[in-house]
Amino acid sequence: MMVTGSLGATWISFACCLCFVITYSSRNVCCSLAANTGKEYTEQDRQYWIENAKAKVTEKVKYVNKRGVAKNIIMFLGDGMSLTTLTASRIYKGQMEKRSGENEYLSFEKFPFVGMSKTYCVDKQVADSACTATAYLTGVKANYETIGVSASVKLNDCPGSVAPGNRTQSIADWSMAAGKAVGLVTTTRVTHASPAGAYAHTAHRNWESDADLAKAANLTDVTQCEDIAKQLITRSPGIDIKVILGGGRHKFFLNDTDKKGSRRDMDLVEFWKKDKAERFGNDKSAYVENREQLLNVDPSKTDYLLGLFESKHMKYHLKANATIQPTLAEMTRKAIEILKKEENGFFLFVEGGLIDSAHHETVARLALDETVEFSKAVQQAVDMTSEDDTLIVVTSDHSHTMTMAGYPVRGNDILSLSGSRGIDELPYTTLSYANGPAKTNDPANTNDPQPNVNCARQDLSKVDTSQLSFAYPHMVTMKDYETHGGDDVMVFARGPWAHLFSGNYEQNLIPLTMGFAAGIGPAARVVGGSAAFTSAGLGTAAVSSPLAVLTGALLTTLVVRCVCS
Numbered sequence: 001m002m003v004t005g006s007l008g009a010t011w012i013s014f015a016c017c018l019c020f021v022i023t024y025s026s027r028n029v030c031c032s033l034a035a036n037t038g039k040e041y042t043e044q045d046r047q048y049w050i051e052n053a054k055a056k057v058t059e060k061v062k063y064v065n066k067r068g069v070a071k072n073i074i075m076f077l078g079d080g081m082s083l084t085t086l087t088a089s090r091i092y093k094g095q096m097e098k099r100s101g102e103n104e105y106l107s108f109e110k111f112p113f114v115g116m117s118k119t120y121c122v123d124k125q126v127a128d129s130a131c132t133a134t135a136y137l138t139g140v141k142a143n144y145e146t147i148g149v150s151a152s153v154k155l156n157d158c159p160g161s162v163a164p165g166n167r168t169q170s171i172a173d174w175s176m177a178a179g180k181a182v183g184l185v186t187t188t189r190v191t192h193a194s195p196a197g198a199y200a201h202t203a204h205r206n207w208e209s210d211a212d213l214a215k216a217a218n219l220t221d222v223t224q225c226e227d228i229a230k231q232l233i234t235r236s237p238g239i240d241i242k243v244i245l246g247g248g249r250h251k252f253f254l255n256d257t258d259k260k261g262s263r264r265d266m267d268l269v270e271f272w273k274k275d276k277a278e279r280f281g282n283d284k285s286a287y288v289e290n291r292e293q294l295l296n297v298d299p300s301k302t303d304y305l306l307g308l309f310e311s312k313h314m315k316y317h318l319k320a321n322a323t324i325q326p327t328l329a330e331m332t333r334k335a336i337e338i339l340k341k342e343e344n345g346f347f348l349f350v351e352g353g354l355i356d357s358a359h360h361e362t363v364a365r366l367a368l369d370e371t372v373e374f375s376k377a378v379q380q381a382v383d384m385t386s387e388d389d390t391l392i393v394v395t396s397d398h399s400h401t402m403t404m405a406g407y408p409v410r411g412n413d414i415l416s417l418s419g420s421r422g423i424d425e426l427p428y429t430t431l432s433y434a435n436g437p438a439k440t441n442d443p444a445n446t447n448d449p450q451p452n453v454n455c456a457r458q459d460l461s462k463v464d465t466s467q468l469s470f471a472y473p474h475m476v477t478m479k480d481y482e483t484h485g486g487d488d489v490m491v492f493a494r495g496p497w498a499h500l501f502s503g504n505y506e507q508n509l510i511p512l513t514m515g516f517a518a519g520i521g522p523a524a525r526v527v528g529g530s531a532a533f534t535s536a537g538l539g540t541a542a543v544s545s546p547l548a549v550l551t552g553a554l555l556t557t558l559v560v561r562c563v564c565s
């Protein structure tokens with residue numbers, strides 16, 4: 001059982017004891033710092049906060065905005081990683097290392113530029129991961145649960161989704177057109193909505209295999225449509241993606257006793273192996289299913305890598321067998337090692353997909369831990385690339401309903417009770433959800449399908465709220481899962497043109513801005529861009545050709561005329 005108050009108090013005193021001997025310059029996580037005069041301050045001194053802020057201002061003044069060309073782009077997507085998730089996760093991270101936690105940073109929170117993205121879909125105020133993937137990977141806002149198609153395509157409209165004019169092009173397409181290598185890494189099925197935004201076009205995110213499509217045939221005409229897994233393995237751009245790592249074998253293998261897949265038509269892994277061997281030779285590709293096999297892949301000899309580590313989603317980091325399942329950071333590392341061989345650069349998409357899954361179950365500890373794992377993967381990419389030629393963007397697709405309530409004391413265990421009580425005299429956890437699934441944390445009441453419908457709150461004073469599967473309290477009980485939230489999400493950026501990610505904007509701006517930075521996609525030749533690039537010393541590969549400049553000038557004229565008329 002967790003004794004919240006005493007544990008919190010212990011952390012505070014531990015942190016403050018440390019702080020009297022550790023200075024700001026050596027460790028930016030404590031409550032004392034040394035000024036230029038050599039005098040040391042603690043958080044109780046007003047000068048501590050002044051010196052703290054002065055150090056940050058000094059750091060910002062010294063920073064020079066980077067321009068030039070982003071040869072490489074790495075996009076990190078924390079699925080469902082709301083602002084509250086970031087705050088709680090940084091505290092969790094610090095407390096796992098026996099510090100107070102509030103003044104910690106996740107790796108990407110140290111990036112020089114931060115903006116906010118508006119996540120709504122064309123037809124929904126609160127988004128899902130499909131319409132948002134279409135926005136942040138193809139630059140076009142779409143309808144709820146549709147991927148890679150414009151909002152002309154309604155949910156389940158298969159005929160509409162195959163019309164070329166309704167299909168969107170992704171930053172994976174733009175990258176390949178510029179000769180860049182492309183990779184996808186996720187902790188979910190590789191056919192799940194977020195990664196699918198890079199390569200698929202579908203009127204329903206659930207059409208991941210031909211078996212899924214067959215089920216949908218009872219509801220709508222799907223005769224012209226192809227499932228998401230098949231698009232990934234057999235169609236452009238998926239067939240040319242060099243690194244694909246994640247879960248979801250079930251959607252690739254045949255429904256037989258051997259491989260226990262779900263497909264009826266073909267074994268897509270066998271297709272992938274054969275295709276890569278025929279096009280690139282027998283020794284240029286590898287298919288792996290566990291951590292050891294992944295770590296043994298020699299990136300100098302391997303150009304194409306497919307890793308499917310689970311039948312469904314990968315397991316939560318805290319519940320996985322660490323010797324069998326690779327971490328997100330390990331997958332990210334291998335992907336970059338392979339992709340960075342491409343002299344034209346690369347685009348890599350990395351998703352921490354289980355943050356969202358954990359929130360849907362209101363198991364906040366797992367959501368926070370997955371966020372910390374995501375932060376480690378970002379740090380891995382930072383360590384392997386240069387800020388001068390690699391743009392790293394870290395964001396989320398949508399929010400969740402988790403809140404962080406008052407008023408726990410400083411250093412209070414983020415996973416536990418807040419220290420206050422409600423009008424019913426019962427304590428409450430710092431973290432809770434606006435809605436959540438119909439299940440209970442009461443061991444004596446595990447079969448109660450709807451424990452909260454009588455509106456009586458559970459007494460959590462004797463419950464270990466830090467256990468891995470503890471479902472945090474919610475107000476509205478849902479049949480299945482907690483819902484997404486509609487609030488904006490953060491965007492963190494580092495590298496060439498990272499400053500363009502400041503401000504508040506629509507989510508679909510993100511890929512076009514990444515493309516602008518790399519000289520690819522629809523915004524590559526945006527007005528002012530060519531001049532800015534050339535004056536900043538753009539590499540020859542991405543300098544506008546005279547024809548492109550002329551075309552841009554003509555387009556500009558046309559646009560101006562249209563506006564004037």
Ligand SMILES: [Zn+2]
Nearest residue numbers: 080129356484
């Ligand atoms: Zn979700």
